[in-house]
Amino acid sequence: MADLKYYDVILKPVVTEKSMTAMGEKKYTFYVNPDATKTQVKEAVERMFEGAKVAKVNTMNLKGKKKRRGMVYGRTAAKKKAIVQLTQDSADIQIFEGL
Numbered sequence: 627m628a629d630l631k632y633y634d635v636i637l638k639p640v641v642t643e644k645s646m647t648a649m650g651e652k653k654y655t656f657y658v659n660p661d662a663t664k665t666q667v668k669e670a671v672e673r674m675f676e677g678a679k680v681a682k683v684n685t686m687n688l689k690g691k692k693k694r695r696g697m698v699y700g701r702t703a704a705k706k707k708a709i710v711q712l713t714q715d716s717a718d719i720q721i722f723e724g725l
Contacts, residue, residue, distance in 0.1 A: 677717030
């Protein structure tokens with residue numbers, strides 16, 4: 627298990643059309659540290675965003691894409707994405723307001 631602090635877990639929010647429509651159901655999507663567990667993601671969201679209460683967390687590991695530059699093949703970095711479901715009485719996450 628990784629020794630991560632709560633402020634190292636969440637890297638950045640995912641801003642796509644699909645994630646924006648899911649916000650109506652209080653589901654927020656973030657890129658997280660690949661070593662983070664669901665428990666660490668839950669703790670990070672509740673500590674970083676005032677009034678947020680997490681009901682559940684779904685995570686998925688995303689492989690890096692194959693890229694080619696001339697004759698050399700390589701891969702982009704792998705990522706981990708987390709979809710955080712908040713409870714109904716929870717406050718909304720403010721960084722997504724106005725998007």
